[in-house]
Amino acid sequence: MSFSYTLRESLSGFSRTKLSSTLSIATISISLLLLGIFAVASIHASRFIEALRARVEMEAFLLEPLTSEGMENIRQQILRVDGVDSVMFVSKDEAARIFKEEFGENVLDVLEFNPLPPSYKISLRPTHKTALRAQTVHQQLSAIQGIERVVYRKALLEIIDRRTSAVNTITLGLGVLISLSAVLLVSNTIRLAIYAKRQILRTMELVGATRMFIRTPFLLEGVFQGLLGGIIASGILYALLVYGLGWASAELAGYLRVEPVFYGAVVLGGVLLGLIGSLISVVRFIRYEQ
DSSP: OOHHHHHHHHHHHHHHTHHHHHHHHHHHHHHHHHHHHHHHHHHHHHHHHHHHHHTOOEEEEEOSSOOHHHHHHHHHHHHHSTTEEEEEEEOHHHHHHHHHHHHSOOHHHHHSSOOOOOEEEEEEOGGGOSHHHHHHHHHHHHTSTTEEEEEOOHHHHHHHHHHHHHHHHHHHHHHHHHHHHHHHHHHHHHHHHHHHTHHHHHHHHHTTOOHHHHHHHHHHHHHHHHHHHHHHHHHHHHIIIIIIHHHHOHHHHHHHOOOHHHHHHHHHHHHHHHHHHHHHHIIIIIHHHO
8 A cells, every 4th residue: 555645535525525624623622622711720620629529538536534554545446437548646635726726715724724635647648539539437436435436527528529529520520521522523524525536436446446545545534523623622722721821810820831842632532533523424424435
């Protein structure tokens, strides 16, 4: 198979179907632009959610009185609970200091004695900072003898889990819908190109041209459309994230900045959309022409 012929034939499709090719490239660009914006929003939403999860910790308040040996025994039991990452002891004096920092009042001045119990602040592993797994850890910690009660921000974790599930579902649904529209338009463009050359394709088959020889130019045409669409979308995204948001707020632009590989992934996504769209038409319509 002549590479020059294949390349020339794939590029000639742009001149034969100018309008549909332009629409395909524009659709791929818009689709990838929207997908890119959703991806950037999703990436940074995930970072924000993980930052919230990282702040969630448990605090186990201890029954008094306790000996040093008893407190150490409780600490070892806490560390053996699946999901526990680290444990930090908070004495009664330290609890009073934290109370004063948070509320501006010295608990000793108010009550003339320190009612705050000693406790263990417990950090969870990242895999256990979900509502369901944190609840399991809470139940195991509460069953340890010597622990009066265990508190943590259960409601916050439940809200985070619900919002994360909703965002992921919406993002996936929109991504699939946008991608399908791009693939279908590319497929339609390639179908028009095949129809315009149906007599030539019939002649090529009669003189012994292989099916791969006939199909390859149309596949490359779809790839080129996707490549151009991906480059355009990547360029617009770069301009928006680096220059557009920078003009509005340098701090916002810095926060939303993504790695250079992200723009390469956008271009690759365009190539894949173009290839899938052209493959659908080539397999379906050239088979019928033969």
